[in-house]
Amino acid sequence: MIKYPDGKQYQQKLEKTEKNNVQQVNYSNRGMLFEEAVNQSNLYYLEHGIAIIHKKPTPIQIVKVDYPARSAAVIKEAYYKLASTTDYNGVYRGRYIDFEAKETRQKSFPLKNLHEHQVKHMQQVRSHGGIAFVLLHFVQFDEIYFIPIEKLLTFWDRMVQGGRKSMTRTEAAEIGELIKFGLLPRIDYIKIIQELYE
16 A cells, blocks of 8 residues: 555545445545645755745634533634635745645646736735746646646737636646656656756
8 A cells, every 4th residue: 555755644535425325436625635745845845945835724703612521612604814825834045935826637628727916916925036836736647737827818918808718738838847756756847947047
């Protein structure tokens, strides 16, 4: 059995359907595997003194909390305080890094999965000398592309002007850099940063 670098075994979740009592694979948390791979890569970079990159917490306003027991509080209602910017930020060799991690199960990436304020934020980061990009995972092909914000803007602008609302895998391959899955780190996007920006 193959294990993740942290020693954990991959457990495929199976669920029984009510109709035929047959077990089926549950794909509901598949995006979490990609995010976990990015998080493990960031931990590897941190532990080896390569870069400091963290996932940003989403700010929420807690409205209602139930206290069924003194030691157990349960949040019943909460709202996002404000629109978040991107998923990850940090520093690598004195350069500010800011990026969004997205994935699609389709043959193209729907640009609506990025928000205008996120794109604007990445443009601002780039205008101040930072490195801003999107890590885009095409699940069907098990491919990850590093797409700098300046190249993504062509497709964003096309959508805003009423054109096609998605970026195909072929287009991502033309403007982005393919990142092959590795062992340590799992998704070595710093290697792409070294090639493009140093």
